[in-house]
Structure formats: structure tokens, C-alpha cells
Amino acid sequence: MTTPDRIFARRLYAGGGAAPLENRIVEMRDGVVQSVTGAEAPSGLPAYDLVAPGFIDLQINGAADVQFNFEPTAQAAATIAAGAREGGTAHVLPTFITAEGQSYRAAISAVREAMAERLPGVLGVHLEGPFLSPERPGIHPAEAIRVMAEDDIAAVEAAAADMPVLLTLAPECHDPGVISRLAQAGVHVFAGHSAASADQIAAAEAAGLRGATHLFNAMSQLSGREPGVVGAVMFSDKLYAGIIVDGHHVDWRNVALAAREMEGRLCLVTDAMLTLAGQSQGFDLLGKAITLDGDRLTDKTGRLAGAHVDMITCVRNMVTHCGADLATALHMASGIPAEALGLQDSLGRIAAGYRASLTCLNEALEVQAVMVDGTLFQG
Known part of the structure; x- marks a missing residue:
């Protein structure tokens, strides 16, 4: 360097x-x-x-044979950031998914330490759970999913005073007042792993909801009489969303549709696991055996378990498969994520x-x- x-x-x-x-x-x-x-x-x-502008990945669980949930330390966060750099990413939010009790606090402490030590690329933290819907757990351990308590709210508020914090929760499981309080504290609240109705998303947006996590995945879908999370987010003119453009999580046509309807609001994310830029071909995730087959990570039932894709591949996929021009695809990897975090005055432009x-x-x-x-x- x-x-x-x-x-x-x-x-x-x-x-x-x-x-x-x-x-x-x-x-x-x-x-x-x-x-x-x-x-x-x-x-x-x-x-x-x-x-x-340097790519910003809002959702990355691991890279270079390190998974943040397995090792929530400052060095692990730095290793994940280094692995992400192989795919063009300058800044990451190491992502800690649902785990028992208040395990997420270790992730907050790790990122706080990494930022204090100025370890390159660690921008903040993404807490994806455990405050999700038991109806939409995805690969997350359903037994650890719960509603935010007062001490959880206080812990996340305190973290947001030190660093960018993206918190994924299920809005329908929480009073809008909780979302309002978090938003006022500077927390970027995203809906995810959610069975919310469009009306519930609208109420959450009015309270301060900022966006949605991995659009289309682990959320209520758009249908004729109920727009669900997907429809509500696309209908909004303010909500941001991350989307995994690996060809497995979302059909190319749905990616293109979302990009058209959400111009300036759709962010590329990887949702990558430890296999990215690593040697591992599989791992155990909270008791579930996850295997890598080509560029697809699944459990034994075939359920997707994160992704094995980097940001530059997502950019190329937007151009090749989804009809985006290169300038737009690059903006989805940098400027829009910066805006979603309120960092548009310091990142996302040259x-x-x-x-x-x-x-x-x-x-x-x-x-x-x-x-x-x-x-x-x-x-």
C-alpha cells in the first residue's frame, strides 16, 4: 500500500x-x-x-475466511474490509446477524475499536437482527429472534453516537415510537426479515424508517391487493433499499424493475459470507451446515445462506443483465449507499x-x- x-x-x-x-x-x-x-x-x-468513488457495502457478513458473527473483533472487521477490497469495496459495514441475547453488543464494541484504531475500510456497523419477524427468519435462528427491549434501544442509540449504525428490524413487531426514537438518535433503521403490510411500512416511514434490507428477500411481496414490504418500498419516494445482484437472490427482471422504480434509492450490497476472497468451501452457521456450490451458498434444504459475490461483480451484473449504464451502476455501489447513511457530503463523490x-x-x-x-x- x-x-x-x-x-x-x-x-x-x-x-x-x-x-x-x-x-x-x-x-x-x-x-x-x-x-x-x-x-x-x-x-x-x-x-x-x-x-x-470508492464502493460502500452496507451489508457484508464475512470475507477472507472470517465471519463477523463467529469473531466479533476489531481485527475481524479489518480482515473483512480487506477481503472486500479485492472486489473494489473501499468501505464496509461489518454485519452481525441474529444471535442469542445481547450478543450484538460485541459487534458494536468491535467496530468502535476498529474505528478508533483507524483500521482501513471499517465505516460503521450493521445489526441485522435479532429484532426481526419470526414469520420471515430466512437463515437466521428463529429461536433467537425477539422484540427490542429498553436496554437494547439504549445500546443502539449509544452506538449511533459514535459511528454509522444500520439496524435491520421488522417494523410490524415494534411500535412506531421505537423507530422514531432510534431515528432521532441517528440510527439508520431498515425493514428486513419482515411480514409487514404496506400500511405498516408507511407508518414506519412516517416515524423515521430509512430503507429496506436485501429487497425482495425475506419480506412480504407485492400482490394484487397488498403491496407488502416490496411494494411499499418501491412506491415510496424516500426509502432506500439494498439489493443482492448475484443472479440467485433476485431475478434480473426484478432487479431492473426495482432500479427503474427506485432511481437514486437502490444500493448494491453483497450480503457476502466468509467464503468471499477466502479458501473455505463451507462452514457451520449457528448449527446449520452451509456449503458453497459454484457461487451459491445454501443449507442442506437449498435455502440461500448469504451470498458469495463481490461488489464489482454486482456492478458488472447491473450492466450486463439488468440494462443499467455504467455510471448508474457505479452510483448504486457508492453514492447511493453514502446517501443512505447520511454521508453524502464526505463519501460517494470525487x-x-x-x-x-x-x-x-x-x-x-x-x-x-x-x-x-x-x-x-x-x-
């Missing part, structure tokens, strides 16, 4: 879904972009075919004053390097 003060982009996707700029030099100092100027490529500068976090690609959309706050990690 190095800390160059300038890099050259033959095509610069500065953000916001805008068309690329040709032949640009990005100058940086102390981890912050100082200027973007036009010039021919000077000799001696790191040069890349395409440079985009402009003076923004954090120097970049994803550098070749013409084949392969990752060549990732810069995190001014530090360049070569692919």
Missing part, C-alpha cells in the same frame, strides 16, 4: 450517475481530495482506465473536500486498486 498525492484517471466517474470525465488528475492530501483537474497523463503517476476513497478499474471492469482515505491498496 502507498499514499500517493496524485493519481491519473483516463475516465473519471466523479459520482451522482454523471457521465465520465476524460483525462483527469485527482490530487489528495491527508486523506482528502484537494482538486480534480484536466491534463494528459504525467509520467510517474499511478494511472487507471476508470476511477470511481470532488474537493471529499474523502479520498476511490475504486480503480481497467476497461474490463476488473479491480486494479482501491484507495481508502488516501491509502492506495493495489489489486
Whole structure:
């Protein structure tokens, strides 16, 4: 890794879904972009075919043979971030899924420590449960699912004072006042693993709901007389959503439909597990044997158990299978996730004053390097 003060982009996707700029030099100092100027490529500068704002993965459970639930430590979070960089991701929210009792507190402490130590790429924490619907557990252990208690609310509020916190819960299992309180504390509340009706989602949105986790998966679906979570989120003009674009979790046509209806609100996420950028071909997840077959992770019943996909593959899939132009797909991987976290003034664009976090690609959309706050990690 190095800390160059300038890099050259033959095509610069500065953000916001805008068309690329040709032949640009990005100058940086102390981890912050100082200027973007036009010039021919000077000799001696790191040069890349395409440079985009650094990808942000809002939902990643593991990578590089480390699963955050198995090892909720600062070093594990850093290892997951390093594994994610192989797929072009600059910043991650290590994701801790449903576990017994108040196990999630270890995840909060781990991310707090990682951020205090400035371990590269660790942006905040995603708590996916245990405050979900027992009707839509997915791969989560149903016996550990429960409603938030007062001490849970206080713990998550305290975490949000230190870092970005994304909390996935089932809105129908919680009073809108709980969502309002969390939102006012700065928690980014997403609906997920939820059987909520569209009216319940609308009430939660009015209370401060921010979005939905892995759209289409583990949630009530759109039907003729009940829009469900999927329909309510798509109908909204404010709610964000993550979506797993691996060809297994959501049909390409549904991805394309969501992208069209949710322009500027749909985020690419990986939901990756420890097999990503690792050597493992399987693992035990809370008593369930999970195996990797090609690029698909399932339990013995065939139920999907997270994903084995990286962000750059999701970007390519948006272009190849879902009809998105490259600028839009890159925005879904960077600028929109930044907006969902309220970080649009510091991440998701390449402009003076923004954090120097970049994803550098070749013409084949392969990752060549990732810069995190001014530090360049070569692919």
C-alpha cells in the first residue's frame, strides 16, 4: 500500500450517475481530495482506465475466511474490509446477524475499536437482527429472534453516537415510537426479515424508517391487493433499499424493475459470507451446515445462506443483465449507499473536500486498486 498525492484517471466517474470525465488528475492530501483537474497523463503517476468513488457495502457478513458473527473483533472487521477490497469495496459495514441475547453488543464494541484504531475500510456497523419477524427468519435462528427491549434501544442509540449504525428490524413487531426514537438518535433503521403490510411500512416511514434490507428477500411481496414490504418500498419516494445482484437472490427482471422504480434509492450490497476472497468451501452457521456450490451458498434444504459475490461483480451484473449504464451502476455501489447513511457530503463523490476513497478499474471492469482515505491498496 502507498499514499500517493496524485493519481491519473483516463475516465473519471466523479459520482451522482454523471457521465465520465476524460483525462483527469485527482490530487489528495491527508486523506482528502484537494482538486480534480484536466491534463494528459504525467509520467510517474499511478494511472487507471476508470476511477470511481470508492464502493460502500452496507451489508457484508464475512470475507477472507472470517465471519463477523463467529469473531466479533476489531481485527475481524479489518480482515473483512480487506477481503472486500479485492472486489473494489473501499468501505464496509461489518454485519452481525441474529444471535442469542445481547450478543450484538460485541459487534458494536468491535467496530468502535476498529474505528478508533483507524483500521482501513471499517465505516460503521450493521445489526441485522435479532429484532426481526419470526414469520420471515430466512437463515437466521428463529429461536433467537425477539422484540427490542429498553436496554437494547439504549445500546443502539449509544452506538449511533459514535459511528454509522444500520439496524435491520421488522417494523410490524415494534411500535412506531421505537423507530422514531432510534431515528432521532441517528440510527439508520431498515425493514428486513419482515411480514409487514404496506400500511405498516408507511407508518414506519412516517416515524423515521430509512430503507429496506436485501429487497425482495425475506419480506412480504407485492400482490394484487397488498403491496407488502416490496411494494411499499418501491412506491415510496424516500426509502432506500439494498439489493443482492448475484443472479440467485433476485431475478434480473426484478432487479431492473426495482432500479427503474427506485432511481437514486437502490444500493448494491453483497450480503457476502466468509467464503468471499477466502479458501473455505463451507462452514457451520449457528448449527446449520452451509456449503458453497459454484457461487451459491445454501443449507442442506437449498435455502440461500448469504451470498458469495463481490461488489464489482454486482456492478458488472447491473450492466450486463439488468440494462443499467455504467455510471448508474457505479452510483448504486457508492453514492447511493453514502446517501443512505447520511454521508453524502464526505463519501460517494470525487470532488474537493471529499474523502479520498476511490475504486480503480481497467476497461474490463476488473479491480486494479482501491484507495481508502488516501491509502492506495493495489489489486
